Each structure stands twice: as C-alpha cells, then as structure tokens.
Amino acid sequence: MEESQKYRKSRQREKILEILHGTKTHPTADTIYLIMKNEYHDLSLGNVYRNLNILVETGKIRRLDFGSTFNRFDGNCEMHPHFVCEKCNSVRDLVLIDNFNPADFIKNLNGKTVKEYSLEFFGVCENCR
Amino acid sequence: MEESQKYRKSRQREKILEILHGTKTHPTADTIYLIMKNEYHDLSLGNVYRNLNILVETGKIRRLDFGSTFNRFDGNCEMHPHFVCEKCNSVRDLVLIDNFNPADFIKNLNGKTVKEYSLEFFGVCENCR
DNA sequence: CTGGGTGCAAAATCTTTGCAGATCC
DNA sequence: GGATCTGCAAAGATTTTGCACCCAG
Numbered sequence: 001m002e003e004s005q006k007y008r009k010s011r012q013r014e015k016i017l018e019i020l021h022g023t024k025t026h027p028t029a030d031t032i033y034l035i036m037k038n039e040y041h042d043l044s045l046g047n048v049y050r051n052l053n054i055l056v057e058t059g060k061i062r063r064l065d066f067g068s069t070f071n072r073f074d075g076n077c078e079m080h081p082h083f084v085c086e087k088c089n090s091v092r093d094l095v096l097i098d099n100f101n102p103a104d105f106i107k108n109l110n111g112k113t114v115k116e117y118s119l120e121f122f123g124v125c126e127n128c129r
Numbered sequence: 130m131e132e133s134q135k136y137r138k139s140r141q142r143e144k145i146l147e148i149l150h151g152t153k154t155h156p157t158a159d160t161i162y163l164i165m166k167n168e169y170h171d172l173s174l175g176n177v178y179r180n181l182n183i184l185v186e187t188g189k190i191r192r193l194d195f196g197s198t199f200n201r202f203d204g205n206c207e208m209h210p211h212f213v214c215e216k217c218n219s220v221r222d223l224v225l226i227d228n229f230n231p232a233d234f235i236k237n238l239n240g241k242t243v244k245e246y247s248l249e250f251f252g253v254c255e256n257c258r
Numbered sequence: 259c260t261g262g263g264t265g266c267a268a269a270a271t272c273t274t275t276g277c278a279g280a281t282c283c
Numbered sequence: 284g285g286a287t288c289t290g291c292a293a294a295g296a297t298t299t300t301g302c303a304c305c306c307a308g
Contacts (some may be wrong), residue, residue, distance in 0.1 A: 008282060008287050026206055029273080044290045049273060051288095067194040067247075069298080070272060075172055081231075095236040102210075102231070105163055107224040111255030118196075118249050119231055126240030137262050137307060158298080173265045178298060196304060198273080258267090 007058070012040060013051040020061050020075030026082070028070050051054040066091070066120055079116070085125035092125065136187070136252040142171060142180040149190050149204030155211070156200050195220070195249055208245065217251035221254065 006015075019032055027035070033048045034072040052073055064072040066084050072091060080095040103114050136142075148161055156164070162177045181202055184190040193201040195213050201220060210223040232243050 010288060012289080030295095042290065043270095046274075046291080047289055050275090053274090061198065065194055067192060067200075071196075079166050079287095081235065083238075083243075085241075086244070093240075094238070097236060098232045101267090103250065105226050105229045106210065106250075107226060108196040109183065109212075109223070111258065112214075112250070113211075113252045113258070114223075114250045115215070115252040117251065119246065121232065121235075121241075121243045121246045123244040125244045129243070136264090139263060139307090141264080171265065173267095174297095175266080175299075176264055179300090182299090 007054060010051065012043065012047060013034070013054065015039070016048065016051050017055060017060060017075065020055075020073055024093060026064055026072040026074050028072055030070075039128070041053070064091070066122075081119040081121060083121045083123070083125065085128055086122060087124055087128035090125060090127075094121065136183055136243070139180065141165070141172065141176060143182065144168070145177065146184060146189055146204065149184075149202055152204070154223060155193055155201040155203050157201055159199075161202070195251075210237050210248040210250060212250045212252070212254065214257055216253055217253060218256035219254060219256075223250065 015036055016032055019027070019035055025031075027053055029048050030045065032052070033043065033045045036043050036048070050126070052061070052063075056063050056073075059077060060075075062074040062077050064074050064082065066082070076093070081096060084090075084092055085092075085093045102111060102117055102119060144165055145161055145182060148156070148164055154160075154186065158173065158177050158181055161181070162174045165172050165177065178179075181190070181192075185192050185202075191203040191206050193203050195201070195209065195211070205222070211221075212221045212223055212226060218243075231246055231248060232238060
C-alpha cells in the first residue's frame with residue numbers, strides 16, 4: 001500500500017531512471033533510447049516514451065520544455081531553473097537563493113492558485129563566449 | 130534601410146499581426162488559421178505557420194511554449210510572465226513588479242550571459258476554483 | 259520582370275498507440 | 284494465469300517544405 005500497484009517493476013524503466021539520476025545533461029527521449037540501445041539491443045523508442053510518461057506521472061522525473069520541438073527530461077524533481085545556451089544547446093541547472101518565490105513579484109495574481117512554476121534563462125554559456 | 134528588405138508586405142501576415150494585437154488569448158497556429166479562414170477562404174495552414182515564423186524572426190510577435198505539444202503566440206513582445214490554468218487551459222498575462230530581474234536571484238550564473246528568460250506559472254485560475 | 263507570397267499536398271519530426279507475444283508476481 | 288511490459292509498426296499531432304502559380308513593387 002506504500003507504492004502504486006498500478007505499475008510493476010521493469011528493468012528498462014529502472015534503467016531510464018538510473019540514467020536520468022546519473023546525468024545533468026537533461027537528455028531527450030531519443031538520447032536516452034540511444035544510450036540504452038547499447039545494452040538492450042531490441043529496445044524500442046516507443047517503449048522509452050511509455051516509460052518516460054509513467055515516470056513523469058509517478059513524479060519520479062520531470063519533463064522539461066524550452067520551446068524546442070522535443071522534450072527533455074530531468075531526474076531532479078526539485079523545482080529549479082535552467083539555463084539554455086543558444087550556441088551549444090546545453091541545458092544547465094541553476095540554483096536559486098533560499099526562499100525565493102516568484103509569485104511574490106507578481107502584481108495581479110488575484111485569486112489564482114499557483115501550484116508550480118518554471119523559470120528558464122536563455123543566452124550564451126561561459127564555454128561559448 | 131529602416132525596415133527589413135527581406136520581406137514584402139503581405140495582407141495575410143498583417144492580418145495575423147492584427148489578430149495577435151487584438152487578443153490576450155495567446156492563440157495557437159490552428160486557432161489563428163480558423164479565425165482567418167472566415168475572411169480568406171482559401172488560406173492554408175502552412176502559410177499561417179510560415180508567417181508566424183517570419184513574425185517571430187522579425188521580433189513582431191513571441192512564440193510561447195508551456196509544455197504542451199503545440200505552440201501559442203503572443204502579440205505582446207515585452208517580456209512578461211503567464212499563468213496557465215490546468216482546468217480551462219487559459220493563458221493569462223501576469224504583471225511583474227517594477228525592476229524585477231530574476232537573474233538577481235540565481236547563485237551560480239557565473240560567466241553566463243542572459244539574453245532572455247521565461248517565467249510561467251501553472252495552477253488553477255480564479256474562474257475555475 | 260523579379261523575387262517574395264500563396265495554396266496545395268507531401269514530407270518531416272516527435273510522440274502515442276493497437277496488437278500479439280513475452281514476462282513478472 | 285492474469286495483468287503489465289515489450290517490440291513492432293502504424294497512426295497521430297504539429298510543423299515544415301517543394302512546387303507551380305500569383306502578385307507586389
């Protein structure tokens with residue numbers, strides 16, 4: 001009764017989680033697929049997508065979206081901002097000062113209930129200057 | 130030499146701009162297409178996309194992206210945050226207090242040059258509570 | 259006239275899904 | 284054994300693009 005009964009354990013799903021926990025590169029579904037393909041030779045991309053969706057649904061990972069045509073995924077579910085470099089397309093984690101709440105800076109939040117927010121920066125990273 | 134010589138004037142492109150300036154609903158390409166279809170009966174969706182891309186490129190409009198599978202567009206190019214209601218899917222403009230700069234709250238910006246940022250809130254709007 | 263603009267249809271890209279067989283508990 | 288998981292392939296959804304014709308300057 002602790003864990004969801006909805007999903008069984010799956011070696012491939014755990015591998016995806018392991019990959020996402022072991023990197024800060026915020027890979028796309030396809031990148032994850034290619035990494036796993038070395039080990040799971042008959043892996044299908046559709047299954048990677050299925051498992052990524054399950055992991056997002058169960059709150060184990062986060063889906064990121066930066067205006068590109070594809071999603072990236074993040075094994076770190078804590079809310080944190082990112083920096084996207086327009087030259088090398090890398091995505092880096094940023095760290096906020098403590099107790100930062102962007103809703104404090106909005107004038108017209110009125111009766112809206114904020115559950116989440118996303119804060120993303122775009123520019124040129126230190127390696128690409 | 131004032132305006133870009135790259136693009137000629139186009140009635141349809143101007144109509145798109147007019148629609149985006151006249152609404153706060155942040156419509157999708159398809160919505161814009163449907164609105165225009167009343168007036169331009171043989172309009173094609175491809176052409177709406179082409180013109181939206183040109184308008185984004187020339188800085189006349191902004192492309193928005195909220196993790197959905199499709200883009201929305203905004204005629205207001207001033208940087209401003211949005212609120213996305215998870216119930217009615219509406220997208221509202223938010224207003225920041227003066228002189229707010231989110232980069233001031235990041236600990237590890239290091240040598241990165243920020244050109245833009247996006248700040249989006251998700252939750253339930255006042256009409257959907 | 260010349261080169262951008264357009265509709266049309268096909269293609270491209272990313273993601274989801276139906277199905278039948280394999281696997282886990 | 285029954286539900287979940289998987290690969291495969293097809294389908295979906297959104298966006299882009301090649302082409303031939305049209306039109307603005």
